[in-house]
Amino acid sequence: MTGSEEPPQFRLAYVPGVTPSKWVRIWNERLPDIPLTLLQLPAPEARDALRDGAADAGLVRLPVDRTVFSAIPLYEETTVVVVPKDHVVAAVDEVTREDLADEIVLHPLDDVLDWDRLPGRPALERPATTEDAVELVAAGIGVLIVPQSLARLHHRKDLTYRPVTDAPVSAVALSWREDATTDMVEDFIGIVRGRTVNSTRGRSTDRTAGTQAQPKKQARGASGTGGNGGNGGRRKPPAGKKPQGAKRGKPKRRS
Incomplete structure (x- = not known):
């Protein structure tokens, strides 16, 4: 070098x-x-x-x-709606876009979801970032729909989130x-x-x-092949033993 x-x-x-x-x-x-x-x-x-x-x-x-x-x-990530903990959505396990029709849904400029139509009512302005939108949710200005990992990343004790079953996914x-x-x-x-x-x-x-380091090649049919690492190979069973999952013969019919 x-x-x-x-x-x-x-x-x-x-x-x-x-x-x-x-x-x-x-x-x-x-x-x-x-x-x-x-x-x-x-x-x-x-x-x-x-x-x-x-x-x-x-x-x-x-x-x-x-x-x-x-x-x-x-x-693929689950898509969730972020809401205050005292919001009505917090009382259910999941929601649809139609359930959010009357909500102001914030749409940050860095949104990563591919919307054909954003649900709910639009805010007067789009927040610059997802983090800014989370702050607005905490202030009671609207709700936010994001991938679950972003909801976790910007977690606050006064907020929670629920899955949106028919939203686009990331x-x-x-x-x-x-x-x-x-x-x-x-x-x-x-x-x-x-x-x-x-x-x-x-x-x-x-x-x-x-x-x-190059992987060692082994002749087809050689003994000791196997190891199930990464390529789905299977180890040969010991002599005299049946491999797991082998089919058994039909039981003899009782007289």
């Missing part, structure tokens, strides 16, 4: 409400010599960071521009620039998909030394 070369690092952008701690912990266990830097950014800035190369991958909200980015959908995905699918991006994909260290793409590497 020359003095002008920077040491390897992996830069992961993530949007508010997403919690990457589990995947970061696994990365640090598998690749301790490659620091993982977290960049918490608003949704538009996270996409810009991926596009400009300021981040190697990102945990973002869909949709993304598929002509530029690759994306692996991870999960999907979270791992995304990266399609023309920048590096080995480190592949490593993080493997972690997010639950692959083990020895699976095909779940590599455990020492890139600071320029080496890469």
